Amino acid sequence: MSDTTAHEEPELIQLLTPEGELTGHPDYPLEISADEVRALYRDLVLVRRVDSEAVSLQRQGELGLWASLLGQEAAQIGSARALTDRDMAFPSYREHGVAWCRGIEPEELLGMFRGVTNGGWDPHEHGLHLYTIVIGSQALHATGYAMGIQRDGAVGEDGSAVIAYFGDGATSQGDTNEAFNFAAVDNAPVVFFCQNNQWAISEPQGRQSRAPIYRRAAGYGFPGMRVDGNDVLACLAVTRAALTNAREGNGPTLVEAFTYRMGAHTTNDDPSRYRASAELDEWKAKDPILRVRRYLENNGLADDAFFASVDEEAERIGEQVRTQCRALPDPEPLEIFDEVYAEPNVHIDQQRSEFAEYLASFEGAGAEGGR
Amino acid sequence: MTSKLTISKAINAGLRAAMEHDPKVLVMGEDVGRLGGVFRVTDGLHKDFGADRVIDTPLAESGIVGTAIGMALRGYRPVVEIQFDGFFFPATNQTFTQLAKMRRRSAGKLSVPLVIRIPYGGGIGAVEHHSESPEAYFTHTPGLRVMTIANPEDAYWGIQQAIRSEDPVIFLEPKRRYYEKAEVDTGTAFDDALSMGAARIARPGTDATLLAYGPMIKTALQAAEADTDHSLEVIDLRSLAPVDYPTIVESVKRTGRLVLTHEATLTGGPGAEIAARVTEECFYHLESPVIRVTAFDTPYPQSRLEEHYLPDLDRVLDGVDRAFAY
Numbered sequence: 001m002s003d004t005t006a007h008e009e010p011e012l013i014q015l016l017t018p019e020g021e022l023t024g025h026p027d028y029p030l031e032i033s034a035d036e037v038r039a040l041y042r043d044l045v046l047v048r049r050v051d052s053e054a055v056s057l058q059r060q061g062e063l064g065l066w067a068s069l070l071g072q073e074a075a076q077i078g079s080a081r082a083l084t085d086r087d088m089a090f091p092s093y094r095e096h097g098v099a100w101c102r103g104i105e106p107e108e109l110l111g112m113f114r115g116v117t118n119g120g121w122d123p124h125e126h127g128l129h130l131y132t133i134v135i136g137s138q139a140l141h142a143t144g145y146a147m148g149i150q151r152d153g154a155v156g157e158d159g160s161a162v163i164a165y166f167g168d169g170a171t172s173q174g175d176t177n178e179a180f181n182f183a184a185v186d187n188a189p190v191v192f193f194c195q196n197n198q199w200a201i202s203e204p205q206g207r208q209s210r211a212p213i214y215r216r217a218a219g220y221g222f223p224g225m226r227v228d229g230n231d232v233l234a235c236l237a238v239t240r241a242a243l244t245n246a247r248e249g250n251g252p253t254l255v256e257a258f259t260y261r262m263g264a265h266t267t268n269d270d271p272s273r274y275r276a277s278a279e280l281d282e283w284k285a286k287d288p289i290l291r292v293r294r295y296l297e298n299n300g301l302a303d304d305a306f307f308a309s310v311d312e313e314a315e316r317i318g319e320q321v322r323t324q325c326r327a328l329p330d331p332e333p334l335e336i337f338d339e340v341y342a343e344p345n346v347h348i349d350q351q352r353s354e355f356a357e358y359l360a361s362f363e364g365a366g367a368e369g370g371r
Numbered sequence: 372m373t374s375k376l377t378i379s380k381a382i383n384a385g386l387r388a389a390m391e392h393d394p395k396v397l398v399m400g401e402d403v404g405r406l407g408g409v410f411r412v413t414d415g416l417h418k419d420f421g422a423d424r425v426i427d428t429p430l431a432e433s434g435i436v437g438t439a440i441g442m443a444l445r446g447y448r449p450v451v452e453i454q455f456d457g458f459f460f461p462a463t464n465q466t467f468t469q470l471a472k473m474r475r476r477s478a479g480k481l482s483v484p485l486v487i488r489i490p491y492g493g494g495i496g497a498v499e500h501h502s503e504s505p506e507a508y509f510t511h512t513p514g515l516r517v518m519t520i521a522n523p524e525d526a527y528w529g530i531q532q533a534i535r536s537e538d539p540v541i542f543l544e545p546k547r548r549y550y551e552k553a554e555v556d557t558g559t560a561f562d563d564a565l566s567m568g569a570a571r572i573a574r575p576g577t578d579a580t581l582l583a584y585g586p587m588i589k590t591a592l593q594a595a596e597a598d599t600d601h602s603l604e605v606i607d608l609r610s611l612a613p614v615d616y617p618t619i620v621e622s623v624k625r626t627g628r629l630v631l632t633h634e635a636t637l638t639g640g641p642g643a644e645i646a647a648r649v650t651e652e653c654f655y656h657l658e659s660p661v662i663r664v665t666a667f668d669t670p671y672p673q674s675r676l677e678e679h680y681l682p683d684l685d686r687v688l689d690g691v692d693r694a695f696a697y
Contacts, residue, residue, distance in 0.1 A: 064496040064674055093498075115674030118499050133500050134458060135430055172429035173461065200430050202406035208429050274405045331672075333679040340669045347638060351667045355679075358689060 010212045012258060013238055014228040018286045020294025028237035034301040040232050041292045041302070042310050043077045047097045048289065049314035050106045053321045054096075054113065058267040062325050063113045067094045071230070071262030074288030075195045077101060078235025079163065079257070082243055085127060086160040088149075090142040093131040094195075095165050102128040106317070107324035116328050136173030139164045139192065143179045146188035146246070155189070161246040162190040163239070169200025171216070172208045180254070184220040189246035191239060192217075192254045195229060197261035202274040214256035222252045229259030230288040260286075333359060372558035379549040381523035382412050382488075384557065385530035386450065390420055392561075393448060396534055399426040399439055400452030400488075409454055410490055410549055432462035436487065440470055443483045448534055456491040457500025463508075470539045471514030486533045490546035491519075492586045492634050493681050496674045503671055504635040509541045510612040510644070517612040518567055519543040521588035523553045525571075525609060528564040535561075543611075545586035570615040572622070576604030579628035579694055582619060582645065584608035587632050587682065594687040601695065611641055619645065620652045627658035628694045632682050637665040659697035664690035 015025050024030070051069050058066040069076060076097025083089060083101070091098055099109055104121050111117040112131060119130040132138040142164030154160045170176045171194060183190050194213055198205050209216075217224025227238045235257055242253035260283040264271050296302035337352040376384060390396045398413055398420075404427035407414030417425040428435050432453055439449035453459045459466075466487070473483045493502030509517045516538045520526045526544075533540040565571070574592055578601040583591035588607050595603040604622055608614065623629045629649055631642035646661035664682045672680050682690075 065498055112498060112673075115496060115498070115677075118670075118673050133498060134460070169430035172431040172434065174431060174433050175461070200401070201409065202402045202404075203427050203430070207427055268409070273407075330675045333676060336667060336669055336672045336676050336680055347668045351637070351669075355667070358686070361689075362685075 010214070010226050012226055012228050013234050014231050015233040015237060016231045016291055016295055018230075018291050020291045020298050022233070022295060025234070025237070028234070028241055030233055030237040032233065034296075037233075037292065037296060038302055038306065040077060040081065040236070041289070041296060042313070043081070043097070043100065044073045044232060044289045044292060045310050045314050046317055047077065047100045048073055049318050050100070050109075050321055051096055053318045054110060055263070055267060057110070057322065057325050058113070063110060063267075064115045065266050065268060066113050067266045068263035069094050069096045071260045071283065071288070072195055072197055073097050074232035075229035075235050075257035075259045078232040079193050079239040079255070082236050082239035083127070083163060084160075086154070086158070087243065088127050088129070088142075088145055088160065088162045089165065090129045090138040090145070090162065091131055091165045092135070092138065092167060092170070093133050094167070095131070098165060099128060102126045104128060105324075106321045107328060110321070110325045111328055114325065114328055116331055136166055136170040136176040136179075139166055139170070139176045139179035140182070142190050143183045143188055146183065146190035147186050149189055150186070155247060155249045157247070159247040160189070161243045162188075163243070164190060164192050166192070166194055167200065168194065168196040168198065168205045168208050168213060169203070170194070171213050180216065180220040180252070183252040184222050187249070187251035189249070190252045191242040191246055192252060193239065194254065194256045195259055196256050197229075197259050199261050199265070199271075199275065201265045201269060204275075212256070214254055217254035222254065224254035224256065226256045226258050229257030230286045230291070232288060232292060259288075373554045373556045375552055376523045376527070376555045377550045377552050378520065378523050378526045378544070379410055379412050381526035381555050382530050382544065383414055383416070384555070385527040386413065386416060387419075388557075389450075389531050389534040390416065390424065393534075395447045397424050397426065397442065397447050397449045398452070399428050399435055399449050401428060401430055401435070401454050403427060403452050408452060410546065412488070412544070412549075413452065432458055432460075433465050436462040436465040436470065436485075439485050440465060440473070440483055443485045444481060448484050448486075450486040450488060450530075450534060453487060453489045455501045456489055456503035456505055459487075459489055459505060466515075467512055471512050474538070475514060482537050483539050484534075484537050486530070486540045486542050488530075488542045488544060490549070491543045492545050492547060493671060493677050494547035494586065496677070498674070499671070502674070502677065504633065504666065506541075506543060506611055506633075507635050507640050510641050511639075514539070515612060516540045516610070517543065518610050519545065519585040520609070521545065521548070521573075521585055521607050522551070523555045525567065527555045527557060529567045529609070531561060532564070532567045543585060548586050548589060551589070568610050568613070568615065570609055570618040571607040572604065572618070573607045574603070574605040576602040576626065578602045578626055579630060579691060580604045580606060580619070580622045580626045581687070581691065582606045582608060582629060582631045584611065584633065586634060590682070590684055590687055591632060593684050594691065597684060598688060598691055601691065603691065614645060614648075616648060616652065619649060623649055623653045624656045627656055629653075629657075629661045630664065630687070630690045630694050631661060632664040632687050632690065634666055634681055636668050637663060638668050640665055659694045662690045662694045
């Protein structure tokens with residue numbers, strides 16, 4: 001089967017080249033101070049450090065699993081720093097950089113991967129819904145939430161918008177495509193932020209979509225664009241524009257952040273079974289952190305002391321994540337029965353008391369039980 | 372000819388045998404091709420049978436089951452893999468409204484010989500949606516056959532029998548037992564292999580019947596071994612729909628007691644229906660009520676609690692004790 005679609009090469013919106021040159025973009029002017037760029041650099045470095053520590057903790061048996069964001073830091077930090085406190089984000093399960101920007105403590109993030117919680121934070125408090133594992137489900141939740149904002153009349157400058165995070169694999173799911181359509185027909189204030197990291201576990205992006213992902217938006221009747229997902233400034237500028245557009249009542253946008261999953265799908269995965277290492281080398285040259293550092297260095301906007309202080313802070317955070325993770329307490333057995341229903345439930349109550357009685361029957365019989 | 376295989380390798384060998392036997396057999400799913408599936412159950416099939424017969428599908432479970440139905444209508448015998456139990460749910464519409472009803476609504480003119488393989492059950496320390504036991508949804512749906520396996524021999528023959536069935540089959544694979552090894556006799560002729568429709572007496576006994584399936588068979592056998600006060604007969608159900616009641620009823624009439632165990636939740640679980648039927652058919656032989664040892668009626672908990680949530684050896688033995696308390 002040959003690819004006969006005559007598509008022109010997709011435009012990639014980029015403000016900062018891999019070499020660290022700030023080129024800007026006519027459609028996405030970005031006024032940004034040196035302080036702000038340094039802050040973004042700090043975010044990128046720190047979140048990569050949290051991530052690498054989590055991978056180590058999984059290797060040490062402290063976490064059951066970890067889904068690394070390595071390579072996707074700019075897409076997440078850039079887009080999430082475009083959000084205001086009034087906005088709401090619906091993540092998939094790899095959005096550790098988004099969580100960082102929404103004020104989630106790393107230990108709250110680790111709880112789910114350690115198996116001590118199924119969530120970990122208060123979504124309302126942080127403007128960040130819980131991680132969603134079943135692929136694409138959250139795109140509909142984001143759309144519905146945006147439809148609520150619309151009905152609240154929370155539009156305009158002080159209004160709210162929603163951002164839905166998902167990956168290239170999720171664009172195959174019915175839920176995601178239904179979300180595009182619902183958002184379009186209701187003109188809902190939602191930004192669909194697709195991190196196209198090129199791989200859905202072992203399947204290359206071409207197995208999910210024959211046309212570039214951002215072009216789907218046109219079929220649903222709203223704008224879509226491809227942004228350099230390794231360019232934190234481009235992700236910030238484009239997402240900010242899309243969110244503003246949404247808040248002003250102009251409806252949804254699909255942002256395809258073109259990036260790369262530099263690590264495995266999760267710690268259970270072995271990418272050497274399905275992709276060539278040369279591909280990784282190619283993307284390493286487009287590293288999201290390196291280009292910001294080059295920009296700061298080349299323009300004399302940060303000195304060695306700044307970079308050293310960020311590195312030191314990263315080390316401290318690594319250590320803090322390690323300590324906090326190991327100290328996360330196991331839940332009590334009877335917590336199994338908590339928060340299943342809002343109203344009292346006779347089945348749950350009966351099973352809880354029977355199980356409590358059962359557990360009590362082992363007391364004094366030794367740690368391994370009575371047998 | 373026998374070889375020592377894990378359950379995972381035995382399913383792989385069974386798939387291979389089915390694909391060699393019938394060129395219409397296809398494998399479809401997420402990551403089943405080059406990667407060989409996240410559990411490596413389809414390892415090597417893509418290399419040996421090619422991308423037309425081992426299809427890395429887009430990431431969409433409804434799409435996988437729906438297109439497999441279409442391929443089956445065109446004369447193929449697709450074996451689809453749903454990556455994890457909790458990811459089956461996007462495919463519920465295609466499975467319940469279309470797949471299960473196609474034969475009946477076409478007055479028998481349409482056959483959908485489709486197998487849906489699902490790694491299921493808990494005990495692997497996974498994150499949410501990777502440890503579910505959804506079998507009751509399937510057993511509650513007329514038109515579907517539901518099978519599960521507990522050892523490599525049944526894995527090897529079971530998958531082949533599922534593929535040869537003219538009915539749609541939900542084939543549940545106990546993921547925490549994938550790497551358990553045993554001898555498999557691959558030399559038997561297909562027609563001579565024991566039918567997976569029949570329950571199997573995994574361990575004969577005289578005092579009580581302990582009924583289990585899939586991942587709980589190992590635990591049930593351990594319980595029978597550990598209970599030195601009673602002789603427990605362990606039955607491996609194997610087919611959850613339809614259920615081989617004659618084997619169960621014969622056993623319970625001999626032992627007078629039935630203890631059922633599964634990882635699925637209690638209320639409306641497969642054990643509830645079996646308990647009702649056994650009560651009807653064995654009423655005058657029962658020395659105690661049918662006892663169920665199952666997961667609780669709550670969502671599957673975070674993995675650090677799963678050892679409490681899943682029925683384990685102690686809880687099964689406690690259930691046996693309760694049966695003997697009458």
